[in-house]
Amino acid sequence: xxxxxxxxxxxxxxxxxxxxxxxGQDERTMRHAAAQAIEExxxxxxxxxxxxxxxxxxxxxxxxxxxxxxxDAETADLLLFADSLWHLSGGLFDITSGVLxxxxxxxxxRLPEPAALQSLLxxxxxxxVERTGSTVRLLHAGMELDFGGFGKEYAADRAAAVLHGxxxxxxxxxxxxxxHALGARALPGLQDxxxxxxxxxxxxxxxxxxSALAVLALQQGGLATSGDYERFFIxxxxxxxxxxxxxxxxxxxxxxSVSVLAANTTTAGAxxxxxxxxxxxxxxxxxxxxxxxxxMRHDGQLLQH
Numbered sequence: 001x002x003x004x005x006x007x008x009x010x011x012x013x014x015x016x017x018x019x020x021x022x023x024g025q026d027e028r029t030m031r032h033a034a035a036q037a038i039e040e041x042x043x044x045x046x047x048x049x050x051x052x053x054x055x056x057x058x059x060x061x062x063x064x065x066x067x068x069x070x071x072d073a074e075t076a077d078l079l080l081f082a083d084s085l086w087h088l089s090g091g092l093f094d095i096t097s098g099v100l101x102x103x104x105x106x107x108x109x110r111l112p113e114p115a116a117l118q119s120l121l122x123x124x125x126x127x128x129v130e131r132t133g134s135t136v137r138l139l140h141a142g143m144e145l146d147f148g149g150f151g152k153e154y155a156a157d158r159a160a161a162v163l164h165g166x167x168x169x170x171x172x173x174x175x176x177x178x179x180h181a182l183g184a185r186a187l188p189g190l191q192d193x194x195x196x197x198x199x200x201x202x203x204x205x206x207x208x209x210x211s212a213l214a215v216l217a218l219q220q221g222g223l224a225t226s227g228d229y230e231r232f233f234i235x236x237x238x239x240x241x242x243x244x245x246x247x248x249x250x251x252x253x254x255x256x257s258v259s260v261l262a263a264n265t266t267t268a269g270a271x272x273x274x275x276x277x278x279x280x281x282x283x284x285x286x287x288x289x290x291x292x293x294x295x296m297r298h299d300g301q302l303l304q305h
Contacts (some may be wrong), residue, residue: 003151004187009034013041015153016176020159023170023186032272037159044155048078048147050098052127056144065141069284069288070134078147078154079131085150085270086126092277093270096138097124097246098146106242109233111138117249124246156180160265172218173265175224180265181218194219202229202256208265213257213302214294222265226272227257241275254279256296260286 002025002249007032009020022035024030049055060069071079085093099120103112103290123143128289138145147154152175160180170186172179172195185193194217201213216223228241228251241251258275262268271291275282283303286293 006187007031007034007056009038011038011041013038014045014155014175018173019174020163021165021172022168022182023190024168029166030168033168036166037162037173040158040162041155044151044158046112047075048151049281050144050146050148055234057147060136061144064138064143066137068130068132068137070137071136075136076131076133078150079136081150081266083126083131084145085274089274090275091126092246093149093274094124094126094246095145095147095149096126097141097244098148099123099142099144100244100246100249101242103249104240104242104244106231106233106240109235111235111240112249119293120133121247121249124249149273150266150270151266153222156265157222176179178265178269179218179223181220181223184219197223199225199259199294200227200229202227202258203300213296214304216259216261216294218261221261221263222260222268223261224265224269224272225257225259226269228252228255228276229257238275243273245277252276252279254298255282256298256300258282258286258296259294261292 004023004025006023007030011018020034022030046052047055048057050057052058055105056075063069082095103117103120123140128139130139156173156175156178157180160182163171163182169183171182179197181195197216197218199213199216201211204211228239231242232239243252245252255276260268260271262271271289275286278285292305298300
């Protein structure tokens with residue numbers, strides 16, 4: 001007789017601590033499915049990492065200002081997704097804006113030189129990217145594509161798809177805080193209850209031990225969070241975070257964090273980033289997208305829908 005059990009598999013990927021947790025009765029199938037899902041995460045990372053010279057993204061970036069690069073169907077679909085996000089966000093979600101990181105040294109906590117930032121801004125612009133169904137070309141030398149805005153979230157969705165393909169119906173994929181739930185819990189006593197997700201407080205209080213902003217229930221689909229606490233520095237009393245407006249090159253300041261629940265993790269992650277970039281207009285915009293959210297404003301006010 002088989003008994004329900006919960007297994008958890010921890011691993012490192014995309015510079016983040018990751019895990020896959022699942023409830024089931026067939027341990028052999030669960031372990032095999034987890035191994036295949038982890039392999040899928042690594043495949044996505046290797047294919048789209050800008051840190052690997054052999055990735056498709058590096059090949060595209062190395063050809064900037066030169067010939068078009070052939071891309072496969074998966075990459076073409078992700079480029080189409082990036083295009084839809086650029087239009088949906090009014091040009092704020094721009095996967096060519098990664099070059100701006102060259103001007104920002106968060107380790108040294110140093111503000112960029114205005115001339116250097118302005119020079120990089122000339123190479124930012126999704127409208128400077130030529131695409132056909134099977135090729136992509138960056139018009140100017142020095143331009144770059146960066147899938148960091150949705151790569152980890154896409155990997156979470158792909159891992160969940162692999163688990164589903166192995167008949168797993170009760171699982172939680174967590175890639176550095178980007179989550180995909182594949183059905184509710186199934187253990188006796190927890191049956192049909194949602195996974196309980198602790199959202200990190202953007203300003204944890206060491207004195208009180210408060211490290212969680214809230215606990216959200218996730219039963220099916222994606223949950224992602226963006227915030228000003230992931231990479232930042234304080235200069236003259238002002239916080240500068242890694243979420244950069246592609247029009248100005250300067251960090252956003254309106255939100256401490258934004259969490260979004262959506263049909264999948266890729267969508268949730270993109271919407272959180274766009275919300276951060278939308279600043280004061282974010283909640284009206286998220287409302288128009290018809291998604292649930294939890295957001296903490298720069299002044300500490302917590303808003304939830």
